Amino acid sequence: MIKNMTGDQITLQVIKAIKENKKKDFEAILDELQPYDVAKLYESFPEKHKTRFLLFLNPHLLADLLEELDTDEQHEVLNKLGIEKTSKVLDLMDNDDLASLLEELSPERITALLSGMKKEESKIVRDIMNYPPETAGRLMTNRFVWIRNYYTVREAVGKLKSFADFAETLNYLYVIDEQRRLVGVVSYRDLLIADADEAINTIMYERVISVSDMMDQEEVARMIERYDFMAIPVVNAENVLVGIVTVDDIIDVVIQEANEDIEKLSASGKSIDFDTKAFVAAYRRLPWLILLLFIGLVSGKIISSYSETLEKAVSLAFFMPMISGMTGNTGTQSLAVVVRGLISNDIDKKVITRLIGRELGVGLIIGLTCSILISVIAYVWQGNFILGIVVGSSLFLTLIIGTLAGTVIPIVLYHFKIDPAVASGPLITTLNDIFSLITYFGIATLFIHKLM
Amino acid sequence: MIKNMTGDQITLQVIKAIKENKKKDFEAILDELQPYDVAKLYESFPEKHKTRFLLFLNPHLLADLLEELDTDEQHEVLNKLGIEKTSKVLDLMDNDDLASLLEELSPERITALLSGMKKEESKIVRDIMNYPPETAGRLMTNRFVWIRNYYTVREAVGKLKSFADFAETLNYLYVIDEQRRLVGVVSYRDLLIADADEAINTIMYERVISVSDMMDQEEVARMIERYDFMAIPVVNAENVLVGIVTVDDIIDVVIQEANEDIEKLSASGKSIDFDTKAFVAAYRRLPWLILLLFIGLVSGKIISSYSETLEKAVSLAFFMPMISGMTGNTGTQSLAVVVRGLISNDIDKKVITRLIGRELGVGLIIGLTCSILISVIAYVWQGNFILGIVVGSSLFLTLIIGTLAGTVIPIVLYHFKIDPAVASGPLITTLNDIFSLITYFGIATLFIHKLM
Structure with missing residues (x-):
């Protein structure tokens, strides 16, 4: 009957059935829908009809619906249903879905909801909720034969x-x-x-x-x-x-x-999605940014300690963003490869030695290529041969350091059972900033008499 | 029989069965293994026994085994089997797996392999291979009822x-x-x-x-x-x-x-894993790095155009890495949220307007917080009140710009049907470098007389 209807047409049909109190028609339509479609139907339903819609659904369909909704919507539905019908519906829900519905509630409300349920069902849900988050026990269901x-x-x-x-x-x-x-x-x-x-x-x-x-x-x-x-x-x-x-x-x-x-690689903060409020998102992102601000000041301190060099050759500043940017970028590249690789490979000493060797090789190749390129550019642009040598050799060294930092840091974290992804892109980038500035100004200071 | 054995013990039992030519024993063990286990067994098998191992397997098990192996190993197995047995095995493989096995081969070899197969099976595989990569047609199987x-x-x-x-x-x-x-x-x-x-x-x-x-x-x-x-x-x-x-x-x-x-967010280059050779990995990573090198030189050009300002107040250079780093980091954070969100949300004008508004709010909050913090730090460190104002107001503006760039750029790419993830972290970081330098030196130049 509703085989070829669009979502809007179905919504209209359902509203009609509800208004005319035709339960048979209502059920004939709902019978043909998947739980996901029922959830979409509920979400797009006019606010004033929502409660009546829920009352028309049988407990099985309500359980299916609840399993598909967001936490906020789930609680809205439970409030509309009232405590007695709620218990019936909870009995029918998959117990892993029920456990994740409950975990956001206060202990009193959990007890109230569970006490209305069948004993054996509520015991199973309690057992599941006793497992630590992100374990098999927390994910499992008892719907098997x-x-x-x-x-x-x-x-x-x-x-x-x-x-x-x-x-x-x-x-x-x-x-x-x-x-x-x-x-x-x-x-x-x-x-x-x-x-x-x-x-x-x-x-x-x-x-x-x-x-x-x-x-x-x-x-x-x-x-x-x-x-x-x-x-x-x-x-x-x-x-x-x-x-x-x-x-x-x-x-x-x-x-x-x-x-x-x-999230971790980009240090973007936990669980920020399109619906997160600006204030919450800012609050989650700020800790990282403030940490990175202080690390950024370390770079400033390094430059200030070379301010004599810099004053003598201001043109050194022109290449600063390029060198620290490149070091950060190559570090991020290595990091991404390593972090995803650590997940899907069996890690042993041999694998790690080979990986570090490989990345060292990569660092050498890209270091050599980019440094020759930049030496020529620096020489042509500033007309200073020594400046070309200083910039080129710095970039060569910092690219190797950057590549290795992006490889070794996540491996060390992994070794100490810390999630390697916390060595986020921004962190690696900021650390590599520091390495690159020390290298660059260190080399420049050595050549300062020839640079001026 | 092998219920509680370790992988090594099983390998030894299988070698024993092969050496003593006891096909019954061999099959009793293999019967209890999952395809994935058979593949692991094959991979860990001593080189000299591998061919014999393959000859002991019936076509069904060979098909299961092939479906689990890497491309290189698949071709090794096919070479060891010889053309006649190969055809029998290919007939039994899931046709989506077979299609991805074949796609790496030369057209001649594909024709040779397919011609040995049953007509209806080879037609199905050919049909699948005619679909563009990454489509439903390419993934599908005909093993259904x-x-x-x-x-x-x-x-x-x-x-x-x-x-x-x-x-x-x-x-x-x-x-x-x-x-x-x-x-x-x-x-x-x-x-x-x-x-x-x-x-x-x-x-x-x-x-x-x-x-x-x-x-x-x-x-x-x-x-x-x-x-x-x-x-x-x-x-x-x-x-x-x-x-x-x-x-x-x-x-x-x-x-x-x-x-x-x-890969794209980190611009780490396509398909680099732990087994990729250094030369290949470097080759895949270099294009991005060289592009970013040139964009980094744009930053240098901007600084050089403000070299007069910089020469008058070298202390401005101390805050350069912090400002460009922070702008890059906040941009990366926004980018990650947007890129993943675009995948899992239904996108319309309303969603996008709300998202940009939210990120503007985030930019304002983190901009305000960080800029107050840095103004105080800059004043205390350098003892220059105006410097504090310049650094603080620049950071305020650049954090807002950075946040919006990380939001708007992927949305614009998405709108033009370009994968938003190509606006990788490094690219956003490097672009934000340019925005931040222009802002910072622009503001500094306005205040230069009070800065000195």
Whole structure:
């Protein structure tokens, strides 16, 4: 019926159904929509109809809707629903989504919301919320189907049918023993081609790839990416199956981690997006800027200590921005390669030695190329051969130093288990400023008599 | 049997089986391994046993192995296999993986390899390779199950069983009409709970979310991420179902796109990783550096045009690195927020106006804070009140300019359909250098009589 309608047309149809109190029509339309579409519909809905829209939705659709909304919108919906309907809806939400909805609330409000829920559901959510952020335990869901190792294929299929609701998003059944330890995995395909009376433990796959509940989410993402899994089981220290992490959550993790790397590399401050208020964004960005301001003053101090040299040859100042800029740029280039590489490579001494050697080589090649170029330019522009030599040799040295700084600093941080991306582009740039000024004015001072 | 073995122990067992020519043992071990594990096993295998190892693998395992290897290793394997076995293996590979294996080869070699394959398989691969890179058509696979709209549930389940091999990785059957146009989708769950005699077109879901074969892969990733799908159908301009894109390929796309953004933001050059040779890496990084070198000389030219001012008050030079550094840093911060935001937001005039307004607000707040701070510092350090005013007011203006440049430049590029990430951090930094020097020396020249 709504197959070829645009979003606006659908909104109008839904408003019509609500106004005329035609619940059947309403449900016929909503049935054809994906949760993401329902969320977009809700967001674009006229404010005055929103509450009525929510009351028309059944708890299942409300749960789907909540899973798709931002935190602010989630709380708006919960307030409109009232506490009783809220509990019903929370029972139906995926418990990982519910945990992230709750984590922004006050402890009193969390208790109030959880107390209205079914006991077993609220216990699971509490368990998830007890895991540290960004771990497998925090990401996992209990919406999976497990079977016992003594089941037959027929029993397994029976259980699968009775949990058809969960089963939709998965391709595997997880097999546990009497202590709930994960002992195997069976795919739907295995069930389809097996004999109904066969025992599960003869057809199951025993070398199960699983992750620990305390594993960092980035590591979990790497496992799923490597194995091309749709979901991966999560076990605790006793190998008891406690949940699964699904690939759709992993896509969000990969995007989030990439954004975090970019935030750190650009020192742009945490979690600033298009909706962040100016005051908040400024507050998050200022700490870095003030730190960099003071580091910038160190550069000033260095120049001031060479002010005698500079007064004698003001033309030295003309090349300052170029030299410090180039040193900063080459450092940023190395940094980006190293930071992303540290994520996706297995790091050992051999890899690191080879990497530093490679970057040294890169520094030599670009140093040589750029310094010859700039020597000629400086000589032609200022008509001073010695100035050409001073600028060229400084650039040669600073490009090598800059490249190595951009390589070694993140590796050292990584070694001390500090996130290498905190050695942000701006930090490397500012540090390289200092290195380059010392080198440049140091060399210039040596040649000052010939420069004048 | 190998359930709790380490990788090394498994390698030893496999070598033993090969040496003793025990194919049964070999297959029992390999049966328990994931494709990724088989690839790791192959990579760590002693060189002298590698060929024999490959000959022990059946075509299915070889296809799995090839899908996991790097391009270089893939070609090594193909060379070891010989042309006849190669054709058999290529027939079994996912055709998207095969297309990316082939694209690095010479046209003659592609023709030679394809000619040994089954006709229908090689045609599909050729079709995929005709799509532009980074489109849905290039990513898609034909390993999916379609059914006709006049099927009953029983017929659909029958077809599903006969394609059990494909069905493992999917949760949906796609429904097509007599022109092969995509008209619906049915989930496994729908099949499980439906009556065997029901017609597919009464239970299927008609508002199918699909992507066009020419859609950019980043857009496809966004669709899958929004809808939390495991796979999305791909249709051509006539709505004919031509393939599906699966979520495991999308994870690779998301990682690749994030890496590309970081490469561009840091101007670090394309595709440099830990294995890139120094010469190649230097060659890829140099173009940007040389461009930035010339832009840096523009800064020098600006300073030289103010050399009279500078000679009269050399202390102005002390604050140059700080001012240009800060302007560059704030620009990089804005840039990172904008570039990532452009990817994940729906962009319209309202969003852009609000964003520029927000960043102007940010610029004002950080400008005010930092300029007051630096005025006091400059006054205390140099004991010159006017110098404090000059440095402070310059920093105030340049921070606002820097913030806006980091915001407006990527938006303008985006508007003209140029990837905003090419306005890399180094480029913005270098441009901001120029803005800041003009502002700083302009203001200083106005006050020069009071500065001396």
